[in-house]
Amino acid sequence: MEEKVLVVDHQKCTGCRLCELVCSVFHTGASNPGRSRIKVVKWENEGFYLPMACNHCEQAYCVEVCPTKACHREPENNNRVTIDQNLCIGCRTCIIACPFGHPFFDVQERVTVKCDYCDGDPQCVRFCDVKAISFADADKTNLTKKREFALKFKELMSSAR
């Protein structure tokens, strides 16, 4: 079965936060990174930028602790973990349970929200021009990195010859 995941290459990230902007506009119709499902964590003084979005863990604490089954897994939808906004009661247990801090409390909707892969077309990926974040087949996520290293090796070998 085809299954895709978000792959983040933090080295490529330029820290422009366009992903936060498009995410909040896509989901809420308003520009407000406070309500964005993806967040670029920045260490400005060191020049480190790390885009962080939900990992959709296999053993998801948020699913385990949800009292109403609002937070659930959808195997048919890229095996995503998502929160049903109509069922969520806003108890915030999943926020505390998540070790990565991905779900957050939307103060306007009064429920907890998190990344849902934009129903199969992640906007952050669509707008990221430098490809710091990509939506790749789950079984091929390592291939880009592997190829990059192989290329280096190949250049090294050909220069040695």
Added chain:
Amino acid sequence: MGKEPIHPIRKVRYLRPQREWKEIIAIYLYLAGMGGGSFIIGTLIDWLGVKLDPPFLPSVVLFGYSLNLSKVPILWGPIMVAIGAPFLILDLGIKWRFMYACLNPRTSWVARGFIILSIFIVLGLILFVKSVLPFKWLYPESFFWRIPEIIAFIFAFATAIYTGILLKATKSIPLWNTPLLPLLFLVSALSTGSMAIILSSLGTGLFSYHSGALKTLMVGEQILVVVEGIVLYLFLARRYKTTEQGKDSVRLLLFGEMRLIFWGGIVLLGFIFPIVLENIASFFPGNTTLIFVAGGLLLLGGFFLRVGVLHAGIKEQIPMHRLMELQYNGMIEKWKTLSEGRLKKENAQKIL
């Protein structure tokens, strides 16, 4: 220990503790714990058949029946829990949807908590009302009442322990993820509960100061406080050794921003003052003021214990953080070797 070095990347002393569950949850935890604890102690007193002699109790007449208020001071626990439970609902984003949680009991501890608390509140209130109503046809002394009493007794225990389990269930916070936490909350529930019973019974004159029952209760209460202290020590000591974030949590409590709440609120108000005051009080028989003060402080201490534990919960470090830290440290090393032999950075800083 003093000031810890600033966290290398984030330039903050600790990773931030959680801020999702705040005082509202602490009030809920506290009321549920104290209510459950006092019900346990009260029911025990009831079962042991201690002679109750309420001299000051007023006689209340409702619809022509005079109510029997003799057991009110020892059985009011469920009311406290009933007051506390709405706080949990108050904390929800969409309040009316708490029903969703009740309908899905097998999903999580929040949902189970709703069930446990509901059963305890309903049974406890029934028992409480029964003890008040003077109707003969209820057969208040009947043996069959023991069955709901035992069930309520068990659920009182469940309520007291549950407050700890609710926190333990969020596995990503090392400070909470330990069986010692439910135990700590249970012991604290019993100590605050018994103190609440002492205060209420003393205030209504249910036990006179010289009655043996009160003395036993006081001794038991002091033992509970000591046990609670030991459990708290064990809890903190064990948490300090688990992971870095557990350590951070304990440090935050003991030396960080929370130190006022810990040393002042928990240790001083919750342990030292009550024990000292109670011992002083034993030299002045008949002076109940000191006991009231000690009891009030202990109850406050119980509340601060919940606040402290709740607000010191720091999330476990995620692998990604670890990666960044490694990379950062790698860069530092690289730079150290690169700038060796040249002017040191400290000298440069001086010019800056």
Added chain:
Amino acid sequence: MALNRKIAYIDLSTGKIEIKPIPINVRKKFLGGRGLDAYLLYNHTKKGCDPLGPENTIMVSGGVLTATLASATARTHVMAKSPLGGLLGSANMGGFFAPELAWAGFHHLVIKGKAEKPVYLWIHNGKIEIRDARHLWGKTTTETQWAIREELGDEDIKSLVIGPAGENLVRFANVMTGIKNSGGRTGMGAVMGSKNLKAIAARGTMDIKIAHPKEALEYNKHFIEQITSAKVNQTQGTLGTPFIWGATNSWGGVRCRNFQYNQELYCDDIEPEAIDEVCAETMGPYHMAGCFGCQVHCRAKYKIPTGPYAGAYDEGPEYTSQGAFCGEPDCRSIETLLTGNHLVDQWGMDNLETGSIISWAMELYELGILTDKETDGLELRFSNDEALLEMVKRICFREGWLGNVLAEGGVIASEKIGKNSFDYLIQVKGVSNLHSDERATPALALNVATASRGSDHLRSRPAIDLYHLPEGVLRKIYSNPVPYEGLLSSEHTEYVGKPWQVFWQENCYMAVDCLGICKYHTVFLGATLPNFEDWPKVLYYNTGLEFTPRELWDVAERCNMIERLFNLREGLKREDLKKGDMLNHRYFDEPTRRGAPDVVGRVIDREKFKKMIDEFYEYKGLDKDGIPKPETLKRLGLESEPSHLV
């Protein structure tokens, strides 16, 4: 809605804060950003006020599209009366401050008065607080930002800060945000310093409702493709702005040794590729960073590899750094470049002005106008890297006689130094020129002479003039939205058609600044980039405001006229060398000595240049002295200024 962002009047003397909405008729007239800032400046300052006194007013703003889906809506604009030239002071910077300000509920801040002790403003979700900043005083720009973050306990706080230079009232001090995003020109940092205002910290989580989210998303996608497909932006995204310096240097368009030469020779070490190599070595293969929502990512990240500051992290270096620490003082060391860039960033000084003024002092020293007595024994010669960096420090901290004098800016310094030192100062309206040589390019010379904030390349430079584009293409760009029938020339040494180009660019840049978009996203370096055709759509999708291209043009013209009115009120005269639309005599008298065949040996023709200015004034609706004609003011609806609409 972006349109419900507020305007805040803050009086630091009394601590009074007043928050008002921006009426829609003001939006229709001045849009926001730099345009509305200019209007506010004209209304809220008195004629002839002291730029460093409490009566000067400083405006901080984001554009009307700030933090919406219009791509690169990151620009923060700061405006006040300039302490450098005494005319319009205006500075524009990227980074993340303006979006954060917009999310906190504000588009414009109008700050008056002077605080008794150092303070900073804390703006959070519609609330403004004046807080004590005594513990921040003396800290460098990055230190200040982190101290504020730690104090308020939020790492996402973005702040606008001044460094030690601003505190010491160096008249070309920066207002900065982030590591290197600086509102550089015209000494806005000194104005903030004179008000005892150390920083403005903002953090907000208020919604900016997008009027048509779906269309805005789709259009943004299209926008990004348009922007990233431009070759110039792709190069920008790998080499940053140094590539412009490298390219112009190759044909002789940069300034060297304070206008003595127009090309730097033997500069392999400081070519953009060499800088790129250092960045890649220290920060990895992907070392570019971007401002908010921008896909051009023209900022390089680097660490200084050698020297006393080895290991210090910084961003840049930009075109101006390269001109200031390589071209102008004739230094060829990358260490000097990176270190100098780091110092001006940390201390918050305008690197352009710093480099220009030091090289001016270097030329005076070599000519004997300055002696060892004035420089306190410092051998202030060209190509002396150590003297250059030492001088940067002396200016920032006002050490020694010369440091103290140069910190007052070129015009005042020339009065204090005396002799004929003013003849060697390359400035217009008291502001030093960009490190580019315009003697071979009359269009750029006209731009430099007439720019509203003093000599500047970001007010009206027709940079695409250098590409020798076919006339048809030029006509397509420049006759939109207002038809232009006159001559156009694709030759950069020509004088015909250039006034219109400058006039068009002036309005184009003003429109961009009102919207809050970066100039790399318009016809500045790339001819195919968005212009008046595209913005009305973006404006409509994001805010619901309906504009035609022509209306947008009118807004831009109106805002430019307000800037002109302010300058005239503060004493602008056409022929005045210190406060006028006039170039230094060296442009007309000294021919260029190096460069490509069509560059070498050229000067600006005085008569033709005068005619160019006349023509330019005519397009703007000014008379021969540069004063607006009554019918122009009537057409633009400015006949009764100041009108105090907000």
